[in-house]
Amino acid sequence: MERKNLYIDFDGVILDTITPLYRDYEDQKVTPDKRIEFYENYPWETIINDDYIINDGINDIDKIIESDKFNLAILTHVNSLNEAVLKIKYLRKYFKDITIIPVPKAISKTKMIHTKDAILIDDYAGNLREWKEEGGIGIRFNQKGNAKGFQVIKDLREVIDMF
Template structure:
Protein backbone atom coordinates (compact mmCIF):
# COMPACT_ATOMS: atom_id res chain seq x y z
CA UNK A 1 0.00 0.00 0.00
CA UNK A 2 1.24 3.47 -0.86
CA UNK A 3 1.96 6.00 1.86
CA UNK A 4 -1.23 7.74 2.97
CA UNK A 5 -1.40 11.46 2.26
CA UNK A 6 -2.97 13.25 5.23
CA UNK A 7 -4.99 16.40 4.65
CA UNK A 8 -6.16 18.38 7.67
CA UNK A 9 -8.86 21.05 7.65
CA UNK A 10 -8.03 24.19 9.65
CA UNK A 11 -11.33 25.80 10.69
CA UNK A 12 -13.00 23.78 13.43
CA UNK A 13 -10.16 21.23 13.53
CA UNK A 14 -6.97 23.13 14.38
CA UNK A 15 -8.33 26.53 15.43
CA UNK A 16 -11.87 27.50 16.36
CA UNK A 17 -12.50 30.27 13.86
CA UNK A 18 -16.16 29.29 13.68
CA UNK A 19 -17.25 30.20 17.24
CA UNK A 20 -19.04 33.52 17.07
CA UNK A 21 -18.09 34.06 13.43
CA UNK A 22 -21.59 35.11 12.42
CA UNK A 23 -22.62 36.97 15.59
CA UNK A 24 -21.88 40.38 14.06
CA UNK A 25 -23.39 39.34 10.72
CA UNK A 26 -26.62 38.22 12.44
CA UNK A 27 -26.74 41.42 14.53
CA UNK A 28 -26.40 43.57 11.42
CA UNK A 29 -29.03 41.53 9.55
CA UNK A 30 -31.46 41.81 12.49
CA UNK A 31 -31.04 45.60 12.39
CA UNK A 32 -32.21 45.57 8.77
CA UNK A 33 -28.84 45.90 7.06
CA UNK A 34 -28.81 44.31 3.63
CA UNK A 35 -25.55 42.37 3.85
CA UNK A 36 -24.67 39.16 2.04
CA UNK A 37 -22.96 36.35 3.96
CA UNK A 38 -20.14 36.07 1.40
CA UNK A 39 -19.48 39.83 1.43
CA UNK A 40 -19.38 39.73 5.23
CA UNK A 41 -16.76 36.94 5.14
CA UNK A 42 -14.71 38.66 2.45
CA UNK A 43 -14.58 41.92 4.41
CA UNK A 44 -13.82 40.37 7.79
CA UNK A 45 -10.48 41.29 9.38
CA UNK A 46 -9.12 37.75 9.15
CA UNK A 47 -5.75 38.57 10.73
CA UNK A 48 -7.53 39.73 13.87
CA UNK A 49 -10.18 37.00 13.76
CA UNK A 50 -7.69 34.13 13.46
CA UNK A 51 -5.45 35.48 16.20
CA UNK A 52 -8.36 35.60 18.66
CA UNK A 53 -9.50 32.07 17.78
CA UNK A 54 -8.76 29.38 20.33
CA UNK A 55 -6.49 26.45 19.51
CA UNK A 56 -8.46 23.21 19.56
CA UNK A 57 -7.24 20.39 21.83
CA UNK A 58 -3.54 21.33 21.74
CA UNK A 59 -3.49 20.88 17.96
CA UNK A 60 -0.63 23.33 17.30
CA UNK A 61 1.73 21.44 19.63
CA UNK A 62 0.63 18.09 18.18
CA UNK A 63 1.35 19.32 14.65
CA UNK A 64 4.79 20.56 15.72
CA UNK A 65 5.63 17.09 17.11
CA UNK A 66 5.34 15.53 13.65
CA UNK A 67 7.34 15.88 10.46
CA UNK A 68 5.85 18.74 8.38
CA UNK A 69 5.75 16.44 5.34
CA UNK A 70 3.46 14.01 7.22
CA UNK A 71 0.37 16.21 6.80
CA UNK A 72 -0.86 19.07 4.66
CA UNK A 73 -3.48 21.67 5.53
CA UNK A 74 -6.41 21.79 3.13
CA UNK A 75 -8.62 24.76 3.94
CA UNK A 76 -11.50 26.50 2.22
CA UNK A 77 -11.24 30.29 1.96
CA UNK A 78 -13.64 33.07 0.99
CA UNK A 79 -11.00 35.67 0.14
CA UNK A 80 -7.27 36.06 -0.38
CA UNK A 81 -7.20 38.03 2.89
CA UNK A 82 -8.44 34.94 4.71
CA UNK A 83 -5.85 32.74 2.99
CA UNK A 84 -3.03 35.16 3.74
CA UNK A 85 -4.09 35.43 7.39
CA UNK A 86 -4.11 31.64 7.79
CA UNK A 87 -0.66 31.23 6.23
CA UNK A 88 0.81 34.08 8.31
CA UNK A 89 -0.72 32.71 11.52
CA UNK A 90 0.69 29.22 11.07
CA UNK A 91 4.13 30.48 10.08
CA UNK A 92 4.15 32.71 13.19
CA UNK A 93 3.31 29.60 15.23
CA UNK A 94 6.36 27.84 13.77
CA UNK A 95 4.28 25.47 11.64
CA UNK A 96 6.08 24.50 8.42
CA UNK A 97 3.44 22.23 6.88
CA UNK A 98 2.20 22.99 3.38
CA UNK A 99 -1.09 24.90 3.24
CA UNK A 100 -3.41 24.43 0.27
CA UNK A 101 -6.08 27.12 -0.11
CA UNK A 102 -9.37 25.98 -1.63
CA UNK A 103 -11.60 28.68 -3.16
CA UNK A 104 -15.03 28.57 -1.49
CA UNK A 105 -16.67 27.76 -4.84
CA UNK A 106 -14.73 24.48 -5.21
CA UNK A 107 -14.73 21.20 -3.32
CA UNK A 108 -11.56 19.99 -1.67
CA UNK A 109 -11.61 16.91 -3.92
CA UNK A 110 -11.49 19.12 -7.01
CA UNK A 111 -8.26 20.76 -5.82
CA UNK A 112 -6.30 17.68 -4.68
CA UNK A 113 -6.48 13.95 -5.43
CA UNK A 114 -8.81 12.43 -2.84
CA UNK A 115 -8.35 8.80 -3.83
CA UNK A 116 -6.60 6.87 -1.05
CA UNK A 117 -5.86 10.12 0.82
CA UNK A 118 -7.04 10.88 4.34
CA UNK A 119 -9.11 14.00 5.06
CA UNK A 120 -9.69 15.08 8.65
CA UNK A 121 -12.58 17.54 8.62
CA UNK A 122 -15.43 18.72 10.85
CA UNK A 123 -17.81 19.10 7.88
CA UNK A 124 -19.97 16.11 6.91
CA UNK A 125 -20.54 17.71 3.50
CA UNK A 126 -16.78 17.80 2.83
CA UNK A 127 -16.35 14.22 4.04
CA UNK A 128 -19.26 12.96 1.91
CA UNK A 129 -17.67 14.52 -1.17
CA UNK A 130 -14.26 13.13 -0.22
CA UNK A 131 -15.69 9.64 0.21
CA UNK A 132 -17.47 9.86 -3.15
CA UNK A 133 -14.06 10.42 -4.73
CA UNK A 134 -12.59 7.32 -3.02
CA UNK A 135 -10.91 9.37 -0.32
CA UNK A 136 -10.58 8.26 3.29
CA UNK A 137 -12.81 10.44 5.52
CA UNK A 138 -12.19 10.98 9.23
CA UNK A 139 -14.65 13.12 11.17
CA UNK A 140 -13.25 15.60 13.69
CA UNK A 141 -15.25 16.87 16.64
CA UNK A 142 -13.44 18.56 19.53
CA UNK A 143 -15.79 16.95 22.06
CA UNK A 144 -15.72 13.54 20.37
CA UNK A 145 -19.43 13.62 19.50
CA UNK A 146 -21.06 12.70 16.20
CA UNK A 147 -22.40 16.18 15.50
CA UNK A 148 -21.31 18.67 12.87
CA UNK A 149 -22.56 22.24 13.06
CA UNK A 150 -22.55 24.27 9.86
CA UNK A 151 -24.43 27.50 9.17
CA UNK A 152 -26.14 27.11 12.55
CA UNK A 153 -27.51 23.68 11.56
CA UNK A 154 -26.51 20.49 13.34
CA UNK A 155 -25.90 17.42 11.19
CA UNK A 156 -25.44 13.97 12.68
CA UNK A 157 -22.39 11.99 11.54
CA UNK A 158 -23.54 8.43 10.86
CA UNK A 159 -20.83 7.28 8.47
CA UNK A 160 -17.33 8.17 9.63
CA UNK A 161 -15.03 7.37 12.54
CA UNK A 162 -14.74 10.25 15.02
CA UNK A 163 -11.56 11.73 16.46
CA UNK A 164 -11.21 14.61 18.90
CA UNK A 165 -7.44 15.07 18.77
CA UNK A 166 -5.02 15.35 15.88
CA UNK A 167 -2.81 12.85 17.70
CA UNK A 168 -5.32 10.21 16.52
CA UNK A 169 -4.35 10.95 12.91
CA UNK A 170 -1.05 9.18 13.59
CA UNK A 171 -2.44 6.26 15.59
CA UNK A 172 -2.23 2.60 14.61
CA UNK A 173 -6.03 2.51 14.66
CA UNK A 174 -6.21 5.23 11.99
CA UNK A 175 -3.51 3.49 9.92
CA UNK A 176 -5.57 0.27 10.04
CA UNK A 177 -8.74 2.16 9.09
CA UNK A 178 -6.94 3.64 6.08
CA UNK A 179 -5.65 0.22 5.01
CA UNK A 180 -9.08 -1.43 5.37
CA UNK A 181 -10.85 1.27 3.40
CA UNK A 182 -8.20 1.29 0.67
CA UNK A 183 -8.33 -2.51 0.27
CA UNK A 184 -12.14 -2.50 0.30
CA UNK A 185 -12.22 -0.06 -2.61
CA UNK A 186 -9.76 -1.94 -4.83
Protein backbone atom coordinates in the same frame (compact mmCIF):
# COMPACT_ATOMS: atom_id res chain seq x y z
CA MET B 1 5.69 1.66 5.64
CA GLU B 2 4.38 3.96 2.95
CA ARG B 3 3.27 7.34 4.15
CA LYS B 4 -0.40 8.22 3.85
CA ASN B 5 -1.45 11.52 2.38
CA LEU B 6 -3.16 13.47 5.16
CA TYR B 7 -5.05 16.73 4.73
CA ILE B 8 -6.14 18.77 7.73
CA ASP B 9 -8.84 21.44 7.59
CA PHE B 10 -8.19 24.79 9.31
CA ASP B 11 -11.47 26.43 10.44
CA GLY B 12 -13.09 24.44 13.21
CA VAL B 13 -10.16 22.01 13.41
CA ILE B 14 -6.96 24.00 14.04
CA LEU B 15 -8.54 27.31 15.05
CA ASP B 16 -12.05 27.86 16.30
CA THR B 17 -12.85 30.63 13.87
CA ILE B 18 -16.36 29.22 13.53
CA THR B 19 -17.68 30.45 16.90
CA PRO B 20 -16.82 34.16 16.41
CA LEU B 21 -17.88 34.04 12.75
CA TYR B 22 -21.31 32.66 13.56
CA ARG B 23 -21.70 35.00 16.53
CA ASP B 24 -20.93 38.06 14.40
CA TYR B 25 -23.09 36.73 11.59
CA GLU B 26 -26.01 36.57 14.02
CA ASP B 27 -25.20 39.86 15.79
CA GLN B 28 -24.99 41.77 12.53
CA LYS B 29 -28.21 40.14 11.33
CA VAL B 30 -26.61 39.29 8.01
CA THR B 31 -29.17 38.38 5.37
CA PRO B 32 -28.55 35.34 3.13
CA ASP B 33 -27.90 37.52 0.07
CA LYS B 34 -25.08 39.27 1.98
CA ARG B 35 -23.53 36.07 3.23
CA ILE B 36 -20.63 35.89 0.76
CA GLU B 37 -19.86 39.57 1.27
CA PHE B 38 -19.81 39.06 5.04
CA TYR B 39 -17.17 36.33 4.78
CA GLU B 40 -15.14 38.21 2.17
CA ASN B 41 -14.98 41.42 4.22
CA TYR B 42 -14.67 39.85 7.66
CA PRO B 43 -11.71 41.11 9.76
CA TRP B 44 -10.01 37.71 9.74
CA GLU B 45 -6.93 39.18 11.44
CA THR B 46 -9.00 39.41 14.64
CA ILE B 47 -9.66 35.65 14.76
CA ILE B 48 -6.63 34.06 13.12
CA ASN B 49 -4.45 34.00 16.19
CA ASP B 50 -3.41 31.80 19.11
CA ASP B 51 -6.47 32.71 21.21
CA TYR B 52 -8.54 30.43 19.02
CA ILE B 53 -6.39 27.28 18.98
CA ILE B 54 -8.59 24.23 19.56
CA ASN B 55 -7.27 21.93 22.29
CA ASP B 56 -3.56 21.54 21.65
CA GLY B 57 -3.91 21.55 17.86
CA ILE B 58 -0.62 23.21 16.95
CA ASN B 59 1.40 20.86 19.15
CA ASP B 60 -0.61 17.93 17.86
CA ILE B 61 0.39 18.80 14.31
CA ASP B 62 4.02 18.69 15.46
CA LYS B 63 3.39 15.21 16.86
CA ILE B 64 1.81 14.14 13.57
CA ILE B 65 4.88 15.38 11.68
CA GLU B 66 7.21 13.63 14.15
CA SER B 67 5.36 10.33 13.69
CA ASP B 68 6.64 10.32 10.10
CA LYS B 69 3.55 8.35 9.04
CA PHE B 70 2.01 10.99 6.82
CA ASN B 71 2.57 13.41 3.98
CA LEU B 72 0.80 16.28 5.64
CA ALA B 73 -0.89 19.32 4.17
CA ILE B 74 -3.34 21.91 5.47
CA LEU B 75 -6.35 22.19 3.16
CA THR B 76 -8.48 25.22 3.89
CA HIS B 77 -11.38 26.94 2.21
CA VAL B 78 -10.90 30.70 1.83
CA ASN B 79 -13.33 33.48 0.97
CA SER B 80 -10.70 36.03 -0.05
CA LEU B 81 -7.00 36.32 -0.85
CA ASN B 82 -6.53 38.31 2.36
CA GLU B 83 -7.92 35.39 4.36
CA ALA B 84 -5.54 33.02 2.54
CA VAL B 85 -2.55 35.27 3.28
CA LEU B 86 -3.46 35.52 6.98
CA LYS B 87 -3.84 31.76 7.34
CA ILE B 88 -0.55 31.06 5.55
CA LYS B 89 1.31 33.62 7.69
CA TYR B 90 -0.21 32.18 10.84
CA LEU B 91 0.72 28.59 9.99
CA ARG B 92 4.23 29.63 8.88
CA LYS B 93 4.94 30.94 12.39
CA TYR B 94 4.85 27.35 13.57
CA PHE B 95 5.60 25.20 10.55
CA LYS B 96 8.44 26.17 8.24
CA ASP B 97 8.10 23.22 5.91
CA ILE B 98 4.49 22.20 5.59
CA THR B 99 2.25 22.25 2.54
CA ILE B 100 -0.64 24.74 2.75
CA ILE B 101 -3.39 24.63 0.14
CA PRO B 102 -5.98 27.43 0.15
CA VAL B 103 -9.11 26.43 -1.75
CA PRO B 104 -11.55 29.01 -3.14
CA LYS B 105 -14.79 28.62 -1.21
CA ALA B 106 -16.79 27.98 -4.38
CA ILE B 107 -14.65 24.93 -5.24
CA SER B 108 -14.87 21.51 -3.59
CA LYS B 109 -11.74 20.47 -1.71
CA THR B 110 -11.84 17.28 -3.78
CA LYS B 111 -11.20 19.32 -6.94
CA MET B 112 -7.83 20.62 -5.73
CA ILE B 113 -5.95 17.40 -5.06
CA HIS B 114 -5.72 13.68 -5.67
CA THR B 115 -8.19 12.24 -3.18
CA LYS B 116 -7.88 8.49 -3.72
CA ASP B 117 -6.84 6.83 -0.43
CA ALA B 118 -5.96 10.22 1.05
CA ILE B 119 -7.19 11.13 4.54
CA LEU B 120 -9.13 14.32 5.25
CA ILE B 121 -9.73 15.55 8.80
CA ASP B 122 -12.56 18.08 8.67
CA ASP B 123 -15.30 19.32 11.00
CA TYR B 124 -17.80 19.71 8.17
CA ALA B 125 -19.55 16.47 7.21
CA GLY B 126 -20.40 17.87 3.76
CA ASN B 127 -16.72 18.05 2.88
CA LEU B 128 -16.18 14.54 4.20
CA ARG B 129 -19.05 13.12 2.15
CA GLU B 130 -17.59 14.59 -1.04
CA TRP B 131 -14.17 13.30 -0.07
CA LYS B 132 -15.47 9.75 0.44
CA GLU B 133 -17.34 9.84 -2.87
CA GLU B 134 -14.01 10.58 -4.54
CA GLY B 135 -12.30 7.57 -2.94
CA GLY B 136 -10.78 9.31 0.07
CA ILE B 137 -10.93 8.52 3.78
CA GLY B 138 -12.89 11.01 5.89
CA ILE B 139 -12.36 11.62 9.60
CA ARG B 140 -14.68 13.99 11.39
CA PHE B 141 -13.23 16.41 13.92
CA ASN B 142 -15.87 17.09 16.56
CA GLN B 143 -15.55 18.01 20.23
CA LYS B 144 -18.80 16.26 21.16
CA GLY B 145 -17.87 13.02 19.42
CA ASN B 146 -20.69 13.53 16.94
CA ALA B 147 -19.57 11.27 14.11
CA LYS B 148 -22.23 11.88 11.44
CA GLY B 149 -21.34 8.51 9.92
CA PHE B 150 -17.56 8.96 9.96
CA GLN B 151 -14.76 7.99 12.28
CA VAL B 152 -14.56 10.84 14.77
CA ILE B 153 -11.71 12.42 16.73
CA LYS B 154 -11.52 15.23 19.30
CA ASP B 155 -7.77 15.74 19.18
CA LEU B 156 -5.66 15.81 16.03
CA ARG B 157 -3.00 13.56 17.55
CA GLU B 158 -5.53 10.70 17.63
CA VAL B 159 -4.96 10.19 13.90
CA ILE B 160 -1.41 8.94 14.53
CA ASP B 161 -2.60 5.62 15.95
CA MET B 162 -5.38 5.13 13.43
CA PHE B 163 -3.01 4.24 10.57
